Amino acid sequence: MSMEPNNRRDAFDRRYFDDPDYPPGLKGGDEVRGYGYYPDYFPVVQAQLAALAEITSGGTLLDAGCGKGALAEYARRELRLHTVATDASDYALHQARQRRGGQFTVAADVIALPFCSQAFDLVWCNGVLQYLPGEAAIPALRELARVAGQAAFVSNIAACHRHGEWGRHDDLTRLYLTPGQWESLARRAGLHALALPFEGESAILLLAGITSLSAFRFVDRALELMRRLGALDRDPPLLAHFIRKCRAAKA
Numbered sequence: 001m002s003m004e005p006n007n008r009r010d011a012f013d014r015r016y017f018d019d020p021d022y023p024p025g026l027k028g029g030d031e032v033r034g035y036g037y038y039p040d041y042f043p044v045v046q047a048q049l050a051a052l053a054e055i056t057s058g059g060t061l062l063d064a065g066c067g068k069g070a071l072a073e074y075a076r077r078e079l080r081l082h083t084v085a086t087d088a089s090d091y092a093l094h095q096a097r098q099r100r101g102g103q104f105t106v107a108a109d110v111i112a113l114p115f116c117s118q119a120f121d122l123v124w125c126n127g128v129l130q131y132l133p134g135e136a137a138i139p140a141l142r143e144l145a146r147v148a149g150q151a152a153f154v155s156n157i158a159a160c161h162r163h164g165e166w167g168r169h170d171d172l173t174r175l176y177l178t179p180g181q182w183e184s185l186a187r188r189a190g191l192h193a194l195a196l197p198f199e200g201e202s203a204i205l206l207l208a209g210i211t212s213l214s215a216f217r218f219v220d221r222a223l224e225l226m227r228r229l230g231a232l233d234r235d236p237p238l239l240a241h242f243i244r245k246c247r248a249a250k251a
């Protein structure tokens with residue numbers, strides 16, 4: 001059954017985050033931290049954000065579409081990033097405000113962020129754009145890039161999940177794109193973007209003030225941290241292609 005547009009915002013209410021039966025088969029049981037849909041996913045995201053903060057020396061972060069605020073709290077507590085979190089769901093905002101630094105949580109749609117250009121060194125947007133209608137993807141990418149001084153990390157559901165449990169049961173996800181397709185969209189928007197080789201998700205980096213070489217260092221470091229956290233057991237198949245692209249961009 002497909003969801004009517006006016007119900008979509010409410011869909012990200014309590015049942016999405018806290019009801020183990022919604023949507024069936026997608027909850028991983030770690031709802032306390034707010035990263036329930038895959039039990040082993042939080043260390044992956046932790047590693048990615050820690051790596052990006054490290055290679056850019058960014059001091060400020062926007063977590064756009066923060067959900068229950070788990071990553072924003074991690075960024076503040078462990079990475080010492082001055083972090084603002086935004087979301088469109090009242091329930092998510094309420095939850096995110098209970099966390100450390102939660103007073104810096106703002107209601108905002110990702111396609112209209114209430115911040116000036118380059119307001120943050122780093123911008124994070126994980127698992128949000130996949131819920132937009134296709135025509136909103138380019139404006140959203142532009143908006144994320146606009147507020148990023150150095151880089152914006154944008155990650156969405158992997159395209160292959162369309163044909164798995166996720167696609168069968170989740171009636172909210174609209175965009176199942178590969179990293180290359182996200183990169184093409186970003187380039188059509190006039191942005192400097194690089195598809196990232198991480199497995200299980202469809203991630204790109206929008207390069208505002210950093211180079212492809214920095215992007216390579218980011219990926220390399222993120223994979224190393226994932227390994228240390230026990231969240232990686234093999235090099236991603238797309239890694240060699242990514243390295244070639246970074247080298248070509250540098251040449």
Ligand SMILES: C[S@@+](CC[C@H](N)C(=O)[O-])C[C@H]1O[C@@H](n2cnc3c(N)ncnc32)[C@H](O)[C@@H]1O
Nearest residue numbers: 012065066067087088089092109110126127128
């Ligand atoms: C799958 S959760 C991801 C939350 C968090 N980023 C994470 O990685 O766990 C999707 C989040 O995106 C939010 N969201 C969906 N559409 C949005 C929009 N147009 N603008 C802002 N937030 C949106 C939802 O309210 C929800 O909190």
